[in-house]
Amino acid sequence: xxxxxxDIVQSLIDGVLFGSVYALVGLGFTLIFGAMxxxxxxxxxSSIAGAYIGLASIxxxxxxxxxxxxxxxxxxxxVGLLIYISCFQFMPRNNMLAPLMASIGALFxxxxxxxxxxxxxxxxxxxxxxxxYFPVGEFGFRGDLLFxxxxxxxLMGVIVFMLYRTKMGLATRAAxxxxxxxxxxxxxxxxxxxxxxxxxxxxxxxxGCLAAAAVGVLSPLLTLPLTVKGLIVAVIGGLGSIRGAxxxxxxxxxxxxxxxxxxxxxxxxxxVFLVLFLFLVVRPNGIFGxxxxxx
Amino acid sequence: xxxxxxxxxSLAATMALAFASTSALAETTINIAGWGAKSGPLRxxxxxxxxxMKAAVARVNETGGIKLKDGSKAKLAFKYHDSACNAEQAIxxxxxxxxxxxxxxxxxxTCSGAAAAMFGVFQKKVGDAGDTGLQFPILTDTAxxxxxxxxxxxxxxxxxxxxxxxxxxWAWVAANHPNLKTIYGGTETDQxxxxxxxxxxxxxxxxxxxxxxxxxxxxxxxxxxxxxFKNVLASSSNWLQAxxxxxxxxxxxxxxxxxxxxxxxxxxxxxxxxxELKRQRATPKLLIGLTSSSSQExxxxxxAEAEGMIIPTSFAPITDMAKEVAAxxxxxxxxxxxxxxxxxxxxxxxxxxxxSVGVTGQASMVQKERRMIxxxxxxxxxxxxxxxxxxxxxxxxxxxxxxxxxxxxAGNWVVIHDPR
Numbered sequence: 244x245x246x247x248x249x250d251i252v253q254s255l256i257d258g259v260l261f262g263s264v265y266a267l268v269g270l271g272f273t274l275i276f277g278a279m280x281x282x283x284x285x286x287x288x289s290s291i292a293g294a295y296i297g298l299a300s301i302x303x304x305x306x307x308x309x310x311x312x313x314x315x316x317x318x319x320x321x322v323g324l325l326i327y328i329s330c331f332q333f334m335p336r337n338n339m340l341a342p343l344m345a346s347i348g349a350l351f352x353x354x355x356x357x358x359x360x361x362x363x364x365x366x367x368x369x370x371x372x373x374x375x376y377f378p379v380g381e382f383g384f385r386g387d388l389l390f391x392x393x394x395x396x397x398l399m400g401v402i403v404f405m406l407y408r409t410k411m412g413l414a415t416r417a418a419x420x421x422x423x424x425x426x427x428x429x430x431x432x433x434x435x436x437x438x439x440x441x442x443x444x445x446x447x448x449x450x451g452c453l454a455a456a457a458v459g460v461l462s463p464l465l466t467l468p469l470t471v472k473g474l475i476v477a478v479i480g481g482l483g484s485i486r487g488a489x490x491x492x493x494x495x496x497x498x499x500x501x502x503x504x505x506x507x508x509x510x511x512x513x514x515v516f517l518v519l520f521l522f523l524v525v526r527p528n529g530i531f532g533x534x535x536x537x538x
Numbered sequence: 539x540x541x542x543x544x545x546x547x548s549l550a551a552t553m554a555l556a557f558a559s560t561s562a563l564a565e566t567t568i569n570i571a572g573w574g575a576k577s578g579p580l581r582x583x584x585x586x587x588x589x590x591m592k593a594a595v596a597r598v599n600e601t602g603g604i605k606l607k608d609g610s611k612a613k614l615a616f617k618y619h620d621s622a623c624n625a626e627q628a629i630x631x632x633x634x635x636x637x638x639x640x641x642x643x644x645x646x647x648t649c650s651g652a653a654a655a656m657f658g659v660f661q662k663k664v665g666d667a668g669d670t671g672l673q674f675p676i677l678t679d680t681a682x683x684x685x686x687x688x689x690x691x692x693x694x695x696x697x698x699x700x701x702x703x704x705x706x707x708w709a710w711v712a713a714n715h716p717n718l719k720t721i722y723g724g725t726e727t728d729q730x731x732x733x734x735x736x737x738x739x740x741x742x743x744x745x746x747x748x749x750x751x752x753x754x755x756x757x758x759x760x761x762x763x764x765x766x767f768k769n770v771l772a773s774s775s776n777w778l779q780a781x782x783x784x785x786x787x788x789x790x791x792x793x794x795x796x797x798x799x800x801x802x803x804x805x806x807x808x809x810x811x812x813x814e815l816k817r818q819r820a821t822p823k824l825l826i827g828l829t830s831s832s833s834q835e836x837x838x839x840x841x842a843e844a845e846g847m848i849i850p851t852s853f854a855p856i857t858d859m860a861k862e863v864a865a866x867x868x869x870x871x872x873x874x875x876x877x878x879x880x881x882x883x884x885x886x887x888x889x890x891x892x893x894s895v896g897v898t899g900q901a902s903m904v905q906k907e908r909r910m911i912x913x914x915x916x917x918x919x920x921x922x923x924x925x926x927x928x929x930x931x932x933x934x935x936x937x938x939x940x941x942x943x944x945x946x947x948a949g950n951w952v953v954i955h956d957p958r
Contacts, residue, residue, distance in 0.1 A: 250786075250789065250793075253785075253789060254785070254786050254789075257783070257785035257786065258783075258785075261782075261783045261785070355577065358577060358578065358579065358581050359581075362581050362582045362585045363575075363578065363579050363580060363581030363582050363585075364581075364582045364805075364835050364838075365805060365806040365809065365835060365838075365839050366838070366839075367838055367839050367840070370813075373817075376817055376818070376819075383818065385785075385817065454782065457782070458782045458810055458813075459809065459810070459813050459839075459840070460806060460809050460810065460839050460840075462579065462806050463579050464579045464779060464780040464806055465780070465782065467780065468780045468781075468782070496783075499783075500783070500785065500786055503786045503787075504786050507772070507776065508727055508776045508777050508778055508781075508787075509727055509776075
């Protein structure tokens, strides 16, 4: 493939903008991990499920598109709560494997449910700002992805505010750092954790709807790549680090596009995984991650 | 009611029941099997094939069923299995059907990769005592990648011949758009059909008809089937089946300056790519697509962006029979397209072959009759297709199907050239 500096810069721009979708998904992974020190692998699936439910509200009840963007996140929050109840709440606290495996089961369950209900066919999703494309000299910026980028920063701000400026956030941090001590202090850890799952679910629903709107199509094919990319982003950002997830999301989006440009689509993901491997070896706590000892 | 009346009624009921059960016992059923992707992202292919197959089997039974060797009639029954789009699963289904059921013939599977692997476990040459591969006739409806049936003498296909269709398509483009000279394209490289057809068939046919790669010559590309295909892929701007971001590829298309863009992929990424091309104001003079994208999924997903795209297809509702099959498929919860419509034709071909070779429907004769059906399939020279006569390529087990060229216009696939 022949390319010049314009291609390189434009690929970086597109990659960073598309990385905002990865950042939002990574944010959800990191939020749940930050609260429970456990991975919810069904997270991206619940985000896509939320987007499907939002889309169903348009096709079945003919609600305005903007309502679908509200229904989707709310539905994803509810799915998040169900995942918490079914895969996490009743699992022994010190058993790391059981909820992980249960959430993998939930991932495939949601995926197959979507495939069954849609016959696996892609379905058109309302596109946000379909004609918004801002050319700047030789370069161009997609309006919808600029909006997603803006949304991811706003959501990051909201989450940071909730975690550091509200009682719920205080309880979440306490339950995360000292679960037994916080329980002894009267903090309802299950309620706190379930609230985090709902919050992360809502966030995922926003990400799912925005990702579907950016692509213009909803398909079960979206679930696994978003899961994998979201996990990579959360790990490279530092599991539990909100700003790390955002930074890693943009970084992975940009690198992915550069690898695609330089090495072609077949090698693109090889290099993305290589970056993950390098981080795990050189900086296992991620860009902004810090190790926290638990009781 | 008197005691004797009750007695008489009971007697009559008992006799009626006995007669009914004797009739039921006497009714022979001929079984066939179908399999395809009924789970996973390509589930719609299996759903469509099953819907069409169900309609075809119902039609056979409504019109008297299968005429057996002794002149009596038997009902046709089918069971549809899920082989996903997975080689191991397709092989497992084939083994199970061949060894555990009395199905006389199979129809499937969906994906070319699964079909290639599955055909590999069948006996290569009929009658080779040293080859213990499966001895069970298959007449594939969907898996379309070029040249698969010759893997085994037990495997036959009734799928469109893409090399022939794209050869005629590019000849038609050259004749009708003489001002268009250059091409550029891309494919989903992790999908065997898209990728193989693109690099070995579509670009080759374009080259044969004088179209030039817009970014200079591709080493080894001569226009001969599969020539320099690795370099074709390396020179193209490709993507994966699950990709959602096409910005780099669309920019490469735009900067290629080609007159004609080739998008060889299935509906999901075809729509993603077309949307990105539109966003980046990449406006080719002509768009050529992959056969599998001539479906309603593209029209539902990106009709506006696909406007003008031309695709060759072996199915369009342009005859009364094709229209009827399309309606029946919808009634059964599926769509008739170039892949699934073949399931109808296959059931009718199987009925014709069973009646010509004279099956008995007896359990003890299953293996012998499977061989007879295989021989019958091999002997066919032509069959009746939904849009015209189908010629069998006898030494390869393949078909040469009639085709039309369709173009996306205002949310529909419209026939723009009908060479039948």
